[in-house]
Amino acid sequence: MMENVYKPDLMEVIEVKQHTVDVKSVKIKFRDPERAARFSYEVGQFGMFSLFGMGESTFNICSSSNWKDHIEFCFRKTGRVTEAFWQIDEGDTIGFRGPYGNSYPMEEWEGKNLIFIGGGIAMPPIRCAVWYALESREKYGNITVVYGARTTKDLVFEDELDQWAEYKDVRVIRCVDPGGETPEWTYEVGLVPNVLRDAQIPADNTVALVIGPPIMIKFTLPVLDQMGIAPASIYSSLENRMKCGVGKCGRCNCGPVYVCKEGPIFSFEQLSKLPSDF
Amino acid sequence: MSEIISREALLRAVDEWLKQGVPVLGPSRINDAFVAYAPLASSDALALDGYIHPRNSIKEAVFPKHEKIYAYHIKGSGVELEDPERSVAKQIVLAARPCDAAALPILDHVFNWDFKDAFYNARRAATTVVTLACTEHDAQCFCTSVGLGPAAENGSDAMLLPLGDGTFEVRCFTDKGRELFAGKTESSGQAAKVPAGPPERLDVGPITEFLKDSFDNPIWNELTLRCLGCGACAYECPTCHCFDIVDEGNAAGGYRAKNWDSCQFEMFTMHASGHNPRARQAQRQRQRVMHKFSIYPQKFGEVLCTGCGNCTRNCPVSLGILNTLMDLAAHLDTTGAK
Amino acid sequence: MEQELRDTCKRLLEEGAVDVIIGYGQSMPDGPVCPVFIKKAEDVGRLVWNRQCFGNLATYLTRKEIKALGKPAIVVKGCDERAVVVLEQESQIDRASVYVIGMACEGVGDPPASKCGYCDVHMPRFADAVIGEVANEPVSQDGRYAELDAFMKKTPEERFAYWTNELSRCVKCYACREVCPMCYCNRCIVDKNRPAVIDTSSTPMANFAWNMARAFHQAGRCVGCGECARVCPAGINLRLLNDSLAKAAEEGFGYRAGMDKDTPPVIGSYALQDEEEFIQ
Numbered sequence: 001m002m003e004n005v006y007k008p009d010l011m012e013v014i015e016v017k018q019h020t021v022d023v024k025s026v027k028i029k030f031r032d033p034e035r036a037a038r039f040s041y042e043v044g045q046f047g048m049f050s051l052f053g054m055g056e057s058t059f060n061i062c063s064s065s066n067w068k069d070h071i072e073f074c075f076r077k078t079g080r081v082t083e084a085f086w087q088i089d090e091g092d093t094i095g096f097r098g099p100y101g102n103s104y105p106m107e108e109w110e111g112k113n114l115i116f117i118g119g120g121i122a123m124p125p126i127r128c129a130v131w132y133a134l135e136s137r138e139k140y141g142n143i144t145v146v147y148g149a150r151t152t153k154d155l156v157f158e159d160e161l162d163q164w165a166e167y168k169d170v171r172v173i174r175c176v177d178p179g180g181e182t183p184e185w186t187y188e189v190g191l192v193p194n195v196l197r198d199a200q201i202p203a204d205n206t207v208a209l210v211i212g213p214p215i216m217i218k219f220t221l222p223v224l225d226q227m228g229i230a231p232a233s234i235y236s237s238l239e240n241r242m243k244c245g246v247g248k249c250g251r252c253n254c255g256p257v258y259v260c261k262e263g264p265i266f267s268f269e270q271l272s273k274l275p276s277d278f
Numbered sequence: 279m280s281e282i283i284s285r286e287a288l289l290r291a292v293d294e295w296l297k298q299g300v301p302v303l304g305p306s307r308i309n310d311a312f313v314a315y316a317p318l319a320s321s322d323a324l325a326l327d328g329y330i331h332p333r334n335s336i337k338e339a340v341f342p343k344h345e346k347i348y349a350y351h352i353k354g355s356g357v358e359l360e361d362p363e364r365s366v367a368k369q370i371v372l373a374a375r376p377c378d379a380a381a382l383p384i385l386d387h388v389f390n391w392d393f394k395d396a397f398y399n400a401r402r403a404a405t406t407v408v409t410l411a412c413t414e415h416d417a418q419c420f421c422t423s424v425g426l427g428p429a430a431e432n433g434s435d436a437m438l439l440p441l442g443d444g445t446f447e448v449r450c451f452t453d454k455g456r457e458l459f460a461g462k463t464e465s466s467g468q469a470a471k472v473p474a475g476p477p478e479r480l481d482v483g484p485i486t487e488f489l490k491d492s493f494d495n496p497i498w499n500e501l502t503l504r505c506l507g508c509g510a511c512a513y514e515c516p517t518c519h520c521f522d523i524v525d526e527g528n529a530a531g532g533y534r535a536k537n538w539d540s541c542q543f544e545m546f547t548m549h550a551s552g553h554n555p556r557a558r559q560a561q562r563q564r565q566r567v568m569h570k571f572s573i574y575p576q577k578f579g580e581v582l583c584t585g586c587g588n589c590t591r592n593c594p595v596s597l598g599i600l601n602t603l604m605d606l607a608a609h610l611d612t613t614g615a616k
Numbered sequence: 617m618e619q620e621l622r623d624t625c626k627r628l629l630e631e632g633a634v635d636v637i638i639g640y641g642q643s644m645p646d647g648p649v650c651p652v653f654i655k656k657a658e659d660v661g662r663l664v665w666n667r668q669c670f671g672n673l674a675t676y677l678t679r680k681e682i683k684a685l686g687k688p689a690i691v692v693k694g695c696d697e698r699a700v701v702v703l704e705q706e707s708q709i710d711r712a713s714v715y716v717i718g719m720a721c722e723g724v725g726d727p728p729a730s731k732c733g734y735c736d737v738h739m740p741r742f743a744d745a746v747i748g749e750v751a752n753e754p755v756s757q758d759g760r761y762a763e764l765d766a767f768m769k770k771t772p773e774e775r776f777a778y779w780t781n782e783l784s785r786c787v788k789c790y791a792c793r794e795v796c797p798m799c800y801c802n803r804c805i806v807d808k809n810r811p812a813v814i815d816t817s818s819t820p821m822a823n824f825a826w827n828m829a830r831a832f833h834q835a836g837r838c839v840g841c842g843e844c845a846r847v848c849p850a851g852i853n854l855r856l857l858n859d860s861l862a863k864a865a866e867e868g869f870g871y872r873a874g875m876d877k878d879t880p881p882v883i884g885s886y887a888l889q890d891e892e893e894f895i896q
Contacts, residue, residue: 003396053528053531083810089355241549243523251541276493316785506679537817545807592849601643
C-alpha cells in the first residue's frame with residue numbers, strides 16, 4: 001500500500017479544556033494502539049491537525065514529549081477550521097499528521113539556566129518545553145518563566161504556572177498589561193519586556209526562549225541584550241501559513257528556508273539572516 | 279544509422295495505444311488560435327505542427343490540477359478514511375516540447391526531498407514521455423538561457439525529430455522509450471538537423487547572484503506594477519508546483535484534495551488572523567522570481583525554469599519571467615551592482 | 617495620434633495635474649504591448665498607441681498598488697471607457713480624480729477582433745481629452761449578439777455538452793476575474809471560506825459554479841470588452857457566457873452597461889413598468 005504523507009492518523013479527543021473566551025486546549029490519543037506505540041516526537045515539533053470536512057490547522061504539540069499516552073494542542077478561535085475545532089467534544093475523531101519541523105535543542109540547553117518568556121496565546125509552545133525541562137530538573141540550571149497577557153482573563157494554562165513554582169529553583173513571574181488587572185490580582189502589572197527588565201534575572205550561562213506577538217518580541221530583545229544574552233542564545237518559534245507541512249506546497253518559506261522543515265524553531269542569530277517573509 | 283517513423287505510422291501507433299486503453303496526452307488544436315496538451319480521443323486530434331508551444335504544460339500528467347488524496351466518511355463521532363484508487367495506469371505523453379519534459383527531473387527534487395509524495399512518484403513512474411524537437415522558436419522562448427535547447431533530452435524517454443518531409447527521426451533514451459517504439463521504426467541513413475534554438479537572451483548567473491540579497495530591494499515595486507495577481511503564469515508553467523490542500527464535501531463525508539495554487543494570489547500566504555506576509559503584489563512577484571532563480575537552486579541545484587515562455591504567452595499583461603529577468607539584467611547594468 | 621498622446625501626457629505630468637499615466641507601452645523591444653505606468657514626464661516616450669493595444673486598463677483604477685501611486689490619467693478605448701462609466705456609477709472611483717484620455721479607435725488586432733466589427737463606441741464620449749477622430753458608425757446592431765443567437769439555436773443538451781467541454785479546461789487561474797474592471801471585490805466570493813460557497817478545485821461542478829457565478833455577478837454590468845475571453849489560458853469562450861446576460865439586460869430592460877452615466881444601473885434600480893409584480 002502506498003504511503004500517503006498527506007493522510008492523517010485518526011485521533012480520539014480525550015479532553016477539551018477552555019482557558020479563555022477564545023482559547024481551548026485539547027488532549028488527543030491515537031485510535032490505533034499500534035500507531036500509538038510507534039509514535040514519538042521531539043519537544044517543540046508541530047503537527048497538522050484535521051477537522052474532516054473543514055480542513056487542517058498547524059499547531060505546536062504543546063505537551064511534553066515525555067508524556068506517552070496522549071498529545072495536546074492549544075488554539076485560539078480565529079478562522080474556519082479553529083471555529084470548527086471549538087465545537088469538538090470528548091469522544092470525537094480528528095486527524096493528526098506529524099510530527100513535523102525541528103525541535104527545541106534541549107540537549108544543548110543542558111547545564112544552562114533557562115528563561116522562558118511568553119505573551120498571551122504563545123504560552124502553549126513554551127509550556128511543553130517547561131514541562132520537559134522540569135521532568136529532567138537536574139539537567140538544567142535555574143529556570144525562570146515570565147508570562148504575561150493583556151488581562152487576567154487572557155492567561156492560558158494559569159494553573160500550571162502555580163505547579164511550576166513548586167519546583168526547586170524555579171521562579172515564575174506572571175503579569176498583565178496595565179489596566180488588565182483586577183482588584184484580586186496579586187502578581188505583576190506591566191508589559192512583558194518591562195517586567196522582564198525589572199525582574200533582574202541573573203543571565204550568566206543562560207538561554208532564552210521568547211514567543212509572543214511581534215511587538216512583544218521587538219521590545220524584549222533589547223532587554224535580553226542588556227542582560228548580556230547573545231542572539232545565538234535566544235530562541236523563538238516562527239509561525240507561517242502552512243498547508244502540506246512537508247516542504248512541498250511552497251508557501252511557508254522565508255527565502256530559502258522552509259519553516260515547516262528547517263523550523264519553526266530558530267535562534268535570533270538565524271532569524272536575523274532570514275528575510276522577514278513571515 | 280538512425281531510426282525513423284513516418285507521420286502515418288506514428289498516428290497508427292497512437293490509435294493502437296489508445297485502443298490498448300493507454301491514455302495519450304498530446305498537443306491538440308482546441309480552436310483556430312489555440313493548441314494545448316489534452317487527452318487525445320484519437321490520432322486525429324494530435325497536432326504536430328503549426329505552433330511553437332502549446333498554451334499549457336505537460337505537468338498535469340504527473341501533478342494534476344485537482345487530485346483527491348483521500349476520502350473521509352463521518353459516522354457519528356467516528357471517521358473512516360479511504361485511500362483513493364491507487365493503480366495509476368500507464369500513460370503516454372506524446373510530442374511534448376523538450377522544455378516541458380525537462381521540467382520533470384527538476385520537479386523530482388521537491389517531491390522527494392525527505393518526505394516522498396507517492397502520488398507524484400506513481401504518476402511519474404507510469405508515464406512515458408516522448409518529446410517533439412523544436413524546429414523554430416518565438417520571442418518568448420529562452421530555453422537556451424537556462425541550459426536547454428530545441429532538442430534537449432532531459433526528462434525524455436524518446437524524442438521525435440522532424441526531418442522536414444513528414445517523417446521523424448526517433449531517438450530512444452531509456453528503456454521505457456525503447457519499449458514504446460519497439461518494432462515501430464525503420465532504419466534509415468537520414469539524421470535530423472537540430473536548429474540552433476533561440477539566441478541566449480541573458481546571462482542568468484549574475485541575476486541569481488543579485489537575487490540572493492534582493493529581498494528588500496525596492497526594484498520589485500517597479501517591475502511588477504502591471505501584475506494582476508492571477509494564476510495564469512503559475513498554472514501554465516511546467517515547473518510551478520505550489521499547491522493547496524482543501525476539504526470538500528458535506529456533513530456525511532467528502533474528500534481531501536491537492537489543488538494547484540499560485541503564489542500570486544493574495545490568499546496564498548494569508549493567515550487566519552488577517553496577517554499577510556506578502557500583502558502586496560510586489561512581494562508576491564518577488565517570491566515567484568526568487569523561488570525559481572534563487573531558492574530552488576540553493577536547495578536543489580537547479581533553477582525552477584525551463585525557458586518555455588508560457589508565462590509570458592499566457593500572462594494577460596505580458597509580464598512573464600523572461601521580461602522580469604531582462605528588466606533585472608538592465609537594472610544590474612545601469613546600477614552596476616546590487 | 618501616438619505623438620499627441622505623448623505630448624498630452626507630458627503636459628499633464630509636468631503641470632502636476634496627475635501623478636501617473638496608466639497607458640500602453642512595449643513590454644520589451646519587439647515584445648507585446650502591455651500596460652505601463654509613467655510617473656515622470658521624460659518617460660512618456662514609452663507610451664504607444666497601435667492596433668495591439670488590447671487590455672482594459674480600467675481594471676487598474678481599483679487596485680490598491682496603483683491607487684497608491686496618486687492621481688491617475690488613464691488611456692482608454694471606447695470599450696474601456698464604458699468600464700470607467702460603470703465604476704463611477706458603482707461609486708468605485710471619484711470621476712473627478714481620474715483624468716480620462718479617450719483614444720479614437722478603429723479597432724484592435726490584426727485581423728480585427730470580432731468585438732470591433734460591431735462596436736458603436738469607436739469615439740470616446742466622456743473623456744477629459746480626446747485624441748484622434750474616427751467615424752463612429754456602428755456597424756449593424758444585429759452583429760452584437762450574432763454568435764450568441766446562433767449558439768442559442770442549439771438544444772439545451774447540446775449547449776450543456778458544449779459548456780461541460782469548454783469548462784473542463786478551466787484551471788481556476790482567475791485571469792478572467794483579474795482583467796475585468798468590474799471584478800473589484802476586496803474578497804471575491806470564491807476566496808471566502810465561511811462558508812465556502814464555491815469550491816476552489818477544478819472539478820466539473822466547481823468550474824461551472826465559478827464561471828456561472830462570475831457571469832451572474834456581471835449581469836447588467838459587463839461592458840463587453842472581451843478581455844476575459846482573450847486572456848483565458850484555456851481558450852474558453854467566456855464572452856459567450858457574459859453576452860447572454862448582457863443580452864438579457866438589453867432585451868429585458870433596454871440597458872447596456874456603461875453607455876450612459878445617467879441611466880441608473882439595471883441591477884441597482886427598478887421602474888414601475890418592470891414586469892415582475894413583487895417589486896411593486
